[in-house]
Amino acid sequence: MDVKNQKCTESEAGCECALNPSEQLLLCVSCNMSSAKFPLQINSHVIPGYKRGSKLLGCPTANLHIDDNIQQIIKDWNGVYVGWAKVSDQDHQGEGNSDSTLVPTAAAGKASETSLSQNHEQNNISNDSNAEHYNRVFKSVLSIGQNPHFDGTQKTVEPHILHQFPEDFYGKRVKLLVCGFLREQEKYNSLDELIAAIQNDLKVGSELLDTSDLRQFENDSFFNGEMEQQ
Numbered sequence: 001m002d003v004k005n006q007k008c009t010e011s012e013a014g015c016e017c018a019l020n021p022s023e024q025l026l027l028c029v030s031c032n033m034s035s036a037k038f039p040l041q042i043n044s045h046v047i048p049g050y051k052r053g054s055k056l057l058g059c060p061t062a063n064l065h066i067d068d069n070i071q072q073i074i075k076d077w078n079g080v081y082v083g084w085a086k087v088s089d090q091d092h093q094g095e096g097n098s099d100s101t102l103v104p105t106a107a108a109g110k111a112s113e114t115s116l117s118q119n120h121e122q123n124n125i126s127n128d129s130n131a132e133h134y135n136r137v138f139k140s141v142l143s144i145g146q147n148p149h150f151d152g153t154q155k156t157v158e159p160h161i162l163h164q165f166p167e168d169f170y171g172k173r174v175k176l177l178v179c180g181f182l183r184e185q186e187k188y189n190s191l192d193e194l195i196a197a198i199q200n201d202l203k204v205g206s207e208l209l210d211t212s213d214l215r216q217f218e219n220d221s222f223f224n225g226e227m228e229q230q
Contacts, residue, residue, distance in 0.1 A: 040077065040178040041222050042070060042157060045092035046170050049158065050150075057191075059198050061142070061158035062087075062174060074157065078145040079185055082205040082214065083178040085161045086223050089134035091171040137218050138163040140176065141205035148187040149194050162206060179217045180208055 042064065049063030062085075066074070142159035146152040159176055182201055188194040208214055 038179050038181075039083070039217060039220070039222075040073070042073070042176040042178070043173070044070060044157070044176070045173045046087075048170060049156070057195055057198055059160050059195075059202070061160045062169070064157040064159070064174060064176070065092075066155070066157060070157070071155070074144055074155065077178075078155075080141065080143050080182040080201050081178045082180040082182060082208050083140050083142060083159070083176060084137050084209070084218050084220070084223070085140040085159050085177070086137045086175045087134050087161070087165075087169055088173040088175075089130050090173060092173045093171075133163065133165050134169075134172075136163075137223050139206055139209045141182070141201050142176070142178065143185060144178075145185040148185050151187075160202065162202070175223055177217055177220055177222055179214050180205075182208075 044064040044066070046062045047065045049061070064070075139162040140159040141162070142157065144155070144157050146155050157176070159174070182205060183197075186197070188197065209218075
């Protein structure tokens with residue numbers, strides 16, 4: 001769906017949202033759209049989903065755990081949105097990365113100085129590599145809803161983060177700041193139509209996040225400090 005020439009649904013009612021007057025992009029960061037207030041803050045962790053994103057749609061998503069609090073917050077949210085996301089290198093129990101190469105261990109004090117030095121060097125290398133992917137804020141295009149194309153009945157929050165991660169990050173904590181609306185969720189006539197719509201969402205969403213109105217949220221205070229347990 002091309003959002004150009006679309007208008008914010010509240011614009012004629014005196015909305016003070018950040019509507020781009022030159023292109024009339026459908027975005028709204030402060031007004032009420034379908035009872036949904038922007039920006040929306042979600043602090044959760046990644047759980048296994050249906051695995052449709054990468055295998056079926058060519059667009060991997062992170063399926064976020066929805067507890068009772070988040071369920072209440074998103075009750076009026078349905079659609080495809082844009083925002084910013086930050087993935088922690090710590091898991092949601094606070095036990096650190098599950099990859100053993102990042103957490104050097106030794107057998108009950110019997111490790112030699114050589115093995116400890118090797119583990120320390122390996123840990124530093126891994127941490128340097130992780131710095132490119134984790135604890136950084138990236139663009140995100142996401143869906144909130146029941147996935148009508150697949151006749152879903154359970155509401156999900158599934159961000160696609162516009163960054164190439166080296167691995168799956170199940171269990172990792174995620175902060176998600178939703179700041180703009182793209183379109184409603186739809187049931188398409190074919191899978192190809194859905195894939196085409198998703199690819200357009202990614203293109204348009206990335207462009208929207210480059211505008212000054214939405215780029216400001218990349219540095220939102222929500223992303224500062226430690227991630228809370230969810």
